[in-house]
Amino acid sequence: VRKVNHQDEYFEVQTAAETYISNYFLLAVGGKSFPKTGSTGDGFQIASSLGHNIIEPRPALAPVVIKNYKFKMLSGISLRDKEISLWRNNELLKGWKDDLLLTHQGLSGPGIINYSRYMKKGDIIKIKLLNYSKEELENNLIKKIEREGRLNLLNLLIKYPLAQRLIEKILDIADIDGSQNAAHLKKEERREIIDLFSSLEFEINSLADFNRSMVTKGGIDLSEINPQTMESRITNNLFAAGEVLDIDGDTGGYNLQAAFATAFMAGTELAKRL
Numbered sequence: 001v002r003k004v005n006h007q008d009e010y011f012e013v014q015t016a017a018e019t020y021i022s023n024y025f026l027l028a029v030g031g032k033s034f035p036k037t038g039s040t041g042d043g044f045q046i047a048s049s050l051g052h053n054i055i056e057p058r059p060a061l062a063p064v065v066i067k068n069y070k071f072k073m074l075s076g077i078s079l080r081d082k083e084i085s086l087w088r089n090n091e092l093l094k095g096w097k098d099d100l101l102l103t104h105q106g107l108s109g110p111g112i113i114n115y116s117r118y119m120k121k122g123d124i125i126k127i128k129l130l131n132y133s134k135e136e137l138e139n140n141l142i143k144k145i146e147r148e149g150r151l152n153l154l155n156l157l158i159k160y161p162l163a164q165r166l167i168e169k170i171l172d173i174a175d176i177d178g179s180q181n182a183a184h185l186k187k188e189e190r191r192e193i194i195d196l197f198s199s200l201e202f203e204i205n206s207l208a209d210f211n212r213s214m215v216t217k218g219g220i221d222l223s224e225i226n227p228q229t230m231e232s233r234i235t236n237n238l239f240a241a242g243e244v245l246d247i248d249g250d251t252g253g254y255n256l257q258a259a260f261a262t263a264f265m266a267g268t269e270l271a272k273r274l
Helices: 042-049 134-148 153-157 164-173 187-198 254-273
Strands: 003-007 010-014 019-022 025-027 054-060 064-066 078-088 091-102 106-108 124-128 200-207 215-220 238-240
Touching: 003 042, 025 042, 025 254, 042 054, 042 215, 106 200, 134 153, 134 187, 153 164, 164 187, 238 254
Parallel strands: 025 238
Antiparallel strands: 003 010, 010 019, 054 215, 064 106, 064 200, 078 091, 078 124, 091 106, 124 200
16 A cells, blocks of 8 residues: 545545555554564554544564663573662652563563563663662671671672572672672672662663564554544544554553454444445
């Protein structure tokens, strides 16, 4: 489809081969995610040409690319049931608890993907690696050192439920020698470890593009669509369904359900009119 015109009581659909005429037109061509499947965002242009306002399409349900990422070699390490928070301009936007995954470019997993719709470049993601407050962690670490101070620091820290490679990387970032006896750990070094375990920070460089995002956020403004029939409130006999609409949900089948439900409502109404 190259162009769609609305002429009085009918639609004129121009393709490379010929032109089709119809009294009704259903726009259900998807969003912009995974363009190799054919959903290249043409539906937004068509809807706009027919008078609709388009909420800016953005990748959603997408992994994030992290600025100055230091964990590339730890790709594949998963972090289960961690407290995650999103910050913008030093203000907390949202906090949640979920699983996440370290990738070769940044962060993924349900704890990132499901909340990527709220994220922007420059935002800070903070991850609490252990289920302790800072004070609790400091007291716990001091007690471990008192009991097992002869162990080297790394062997002491791997008693916490974290991957050894992750602990090694955190010590590397903090420039702390993991081979030293734990009893020799300086106070400032101990506090640096506690700070990193309590709040490992990542600055978002970008969201993964439409080639890697599961769905598209944005699309036809829902206020311009009748939710009972999926008919346009702007152009008579124009219908829309699926991801071309400004609808996006979490993983777990919600986006498929939205596509099926809106298509069913549009199809039911069209069947009544034909």
